[in-house]
Amino acid sequence: MIQESEYKRRRKTLASSLKNNSIAVVFSATAQTRSNDTEYPYRQNSNFYYLTGFKEDNAALIIRKGRKATESYLFVQKKDKQLELWSGKRRGVKGAKKLFEHDDIFVIDEFTSKFDLFIKESRNIYYDFSMKSSKIEYIVEKSKSFSSRSNLMPLIGKQRLIKSPEEISLIKKALQITKEAHHYAKDHARELTYEYELQADVEYIFKKKGAYSDAYTTIVASGNSANTLHYINNDKKLLDGALILMDAGCEYEYYASDITRSFPVNGTFTDAQKDLYSIVLEVEKKIISMVRPDILRTTLQEKSEELLCEGLVKLGILKGSVKKLLKKKKHKKYYPHGIGHWMGIDVHDESPYKDEKGKEIPLMAGMVMTIEPGIYIDKDDKSVPKRYRGIGIRIEDDILVTYDGYENLSKNIAKEVEDIEATYS
Numbered sequence: 404m405i406q407e408s409e410y411k412r413r414r415k416t417l418a419s420s421l422k423n424n425s426i427a428v429v430f431s432a433t434a435q436t437r438s439n440d441t442e443y444p445y446r447q448n449s450n451f452y453y454l455t456g457f458k459e460d461n462a463a464l465i466i467r468k469g470r471k472a473t474e475s476y477l478f479v480q481k482k483d484k485q486l487e488l489w490s491g492k493r494r495g496v497k498g499a500k501k502l503f504e505h506d507d508i509f510v511i512d513e514f515t516s517k518f519d520l521f522i523k524e525s526r527n528i529y530y531d532f533s534m535k536s537s538k539i540e541y542i543v544e545k546s547k548s549f550s551s552r553s554n555l556m557p558l559i560g561k562q563r564l565i566k567s568p569e570e571i572s573l574i575k576k577a578l579q580i581t582k583e584a585h586h587y588a589k590d591h592a593r594e595l596t597y598e599y600e601l602q603a604d605v606e607y608i609f610k611k612k613g614a615y616s617d618a619y620t621t622i623v624a625s626g627n628s629a630n631t632l633h634y635i636n637n638d639k640k641l642l643d644g645a646l647i648l649m650d651a652g653c654e655y656e657y658y659a660s661d662i663t664r665s666f667p668v669n670g671t672f673t674d675a676q677k678d679l680y681s682i683v684l685e686v687e688k689k690i691i692s693m694v695r696p697d698i699l700r701t702t703l704q705e706k707s708e709e710l711l712c713e714g715l716v717k718l719g720i721l722k723g724s725v726k727k728l729l730k731k732k733k734h735k736k737y738y739p740h741g742i743g744h745w746m747g748i749d750v751h752d753e754s755p756y757k758d759e760k761g762k763e764i765p766l767m768a769g770m771v772m773t774i775e776p777g778i779y780i781d782k783d784d785k786s787v788p789k790r791y792r793g794i795g796i797r798i799e800d801d802i803l804v805t806y807d808g809y810e811n812l813s814k815n816i817a818k819e820v821e822d823i824e825a826t827y828s
């Protein structure tokens with residue numbers, strides 16, 4: 404549980420990076436229609452949540468920075484018995500004041516009048532450039548004469564790069580649940596017929612253990628499906644002898660987990676699967692061991708490409724000198740994606756990889772990054788020995804950068820060959 408004092412601290416830190424005489428506005432997410440009159444489950448805007456901890460729709464935050472003081476104002480939906488009957492309880496101003504500490508809290512209907520008042524002494528405005536709404540149009544129009552209009556999101560993104568101990572606890576809790584879900588699903592795979600049944604098993608454990616949602620759409624890709632990187636149809640049969648690539652992670656109290664494991668439907672690797680799997684596993688472990696403050700993500704990327712290329716040559720999938728193959732990027736056909744990404748409130752955390760000058764940001768203690776190398780061989784790739792065709796493997800863990808190295812937050816999720824072949828539940 405993140406305390407109000409931490410949200411206050413985040414707002415204060417954000418205010419310290421704003422120019423004097425500024426106003427910053429952040430809006431809640433808008434409910435999304437699924438079809439006709441049905442909606443997707445509501446998920447708060449990550450930046451708004453990061454700064455407020457407030458989960459309701461139709462809300463806004465204003466941070467005002469004068470020459471001396473900074474102020475924070477929250478806007479919430481007003482209580483409405485009739486609407487609450489249909490859509491659930493709202494905190495209202497009174498309820499919000501009990502839980503959230505701002506200079507004042509107003510109903511959202513007062514947003515424009517308060518905004519007009521607050522901007523009187525402001526010269527600069529910050530808001531999310533990617534958001535479109537009538538309220539955004541309003542604040543843009545009203546701030547036309549301002550000296551500067553800036554995108555607020557890179558500033559919040561930079562702040563979100565370094566996780567507090569409380570954030571790390573929530574990620575660990577998400578991973579504890581994800582671990583149980585992966586083990587449960589893996590152990591039941593041989594009893595199932597379709598990929599989506601495995602998805603149901605994973606998501607059953609997410610919910611049963613207290614994670615309301617997945618952090619992204621679960622991928623259950625068996626056999627050649629694993630060679631489609633963003634495969635989410637999950638509708639093929641689980642065939643005896645095939646390998647399953649399962650990329651699944653729950654979201655717990657707004658914090659993500661992102662885990663991929665590759666395991667055989669029938670519980671035992673074939674020799675060809677084991678050959679490929681062992682290469683990916685060794686590379687993954689090697690790259691994880693390199694994680695420490697000051698190293699660049701690009702260094703990890705390049706090393707993973709080099710090691711995977713070596714492995715592909717060893718198995719006769721690529722032929723020639725590793726150096727030349729790397730130069731010609733021949734390995735990219737089999738390892739086309741990045742080594743990993745920031746993770747936090749979002750599975751792909753919306754934080755920068757480069758600083759304002761375009762220079763790559765090195766790893767720092769408190770960052771959380773995934774490490775996820777893979778090898779993907781299409782079933783129709785005639786240039787590859789037959790035994791390896793139709794196999795796709797990725798292994799993904801979530802790594803915390805510490806002061807003297809790293810902590811693998813998902814180290815308890817089985818990935819050694821003998822552990823994958825063992826049963827847990």
Ligand code: GLY
Pocket residue numbers: 619650661744750775799
């Ligand atoms: N699950 C999305 C990713 O691995 O990046």
Ligand code: MN
Pocket residue numbers: 661743744773775799
């Ligand atoms: Mn990932």
Ligand code: MN
Pocket residue numbers: 650651661662663799
């Ligand atoms: Mn993933």
